[in-house]
Amino acid sequence: MNENQQLASLARRLETLNQDIQARPRQIRQFEKDLHLVYDDLCAAYLNAGPEQRIDVLLALEFRDRLLDPLVAYYKYIAAQAAKAAQKKRQDQTTAQLTRQAVTASLLIGRSISEEEIAEANQQVLQAAAVAKIDLEALRQRLEIPYRYFVQRALQYHRGRDRIRALKALGIAIQVNPALEKDDRVQALAATLTNETELSAMITTSDHYLLKKFVENLEEEDRIQRSRMQPKSRTTLDVIRSWFAS
Numbered sequence: 337m338n339e340n341q342q343l344a345s346l347a348r349r350l351e352t353l354n355q356d357i358q359a360r361p362r363q364i365r366q367f368e369k370d371l372h373l374v375y376d377d378l379c380a381a382y383l384n385a386g387p388e389q390r391i392d393v394l395l396a397l398e399f400r401d402r403l404l405d406p407l408v409a410y411y412k413y414i415a416a417q418a419a420k421a422a423q424k425k426r427q428d429q430t431t432a433q434l435t436r437q438a439v440t441a442s443l444l445i446g447r448s449i450s451e452e453e454i455a456e457a458n459q460q461v462l463q464a465a466a467v468a469k470i471d472l473e474a475l476r477q478r479l480e481i482p483y484r485y486f487v488q489r490a491l492q493y494h495r496g497r498d499r500i501r502a503l504k505a506l507g508i509a510i511q512v513n514p515a516l517e518k519d520d521r522v523q524a525l526a527a528t529l530t531n532e533t534e535l536s537a538m539i540t541t542s543d544h545y546l547l548k549k550f551v552e553n554l555e556e557e558d559r560i561q562r563s564r565m566q567p568k569s570r571t572t573l574d575v576i577r578s579w580f581a582s
Contacts, residue, residue, distance in 0.1 A: 415457035
């Protein structure tokens with residue numbers, strides 16, 4: 337399995353774990369352990385994967401508050417491991433790999449939390465990068481995804497009738513590059529995905545909080561619709577009644 341295939345599989349795993357946490361919140365400790373392993377594999381595969389697969393990881397994390405705390409915990413852990421490796425002799429390769437994974441985790445977190453909360457981890461990454469002679473700015477630039485890829489992914493998901501992922505991808509593109517708000521094609525796509533006027537659609541998709549609430553409402557509607565379509569489990573009383581009916 338190459339990096340693209342592995343990352344696509346891990347993105348799907350994130351979606352599944354998010355649903356599991358929502359359905360079984362009391363098992364959060366076990367899910368956090370599972371997520372730590374997923375993030376470890378994900379941050380390694382992300383480094384060499386293509387833009388489409390990287391975008392799918394970002395979409396899996398977008399608006400997923402349940403997945404954020406374990407990601408922050410993983411970042412702090414991997415940054416500390418990189419700093420420890422940097423203090424040991426003949427650990428340059430290990431230090432470099434751990435540092436790159438930490439940078440990936442930091443990029444996935446984005447601006448979701450305050451700088452103060454991860455200040456120590458950020459400092460540890462700087463120290464490890466200096467030892468491993470890694471240009472952090474060059475690495476971050478290499479991992480950045482141009483906004484046009486998000487627009488393309490939004491169109492692909494729209495054609496595939498995946499409205500929620502299309503909205504997430506388009507929202508990220510617009511929020512990264514506000515100039516897209518004036519693009520006629522982007523306006524038309526936003527209006528189609530939101531069922532709003534172009535002006536209203538741009539307000540919704542350009543605001544992170546508004547789009548989050550919009551997507552959450554769509555997901556709740558989908559969940560209700562799926563539950564209605566599922567056959568109801570038969571009770572013992574239903575079985576007894578069926579005997580007499582036949």
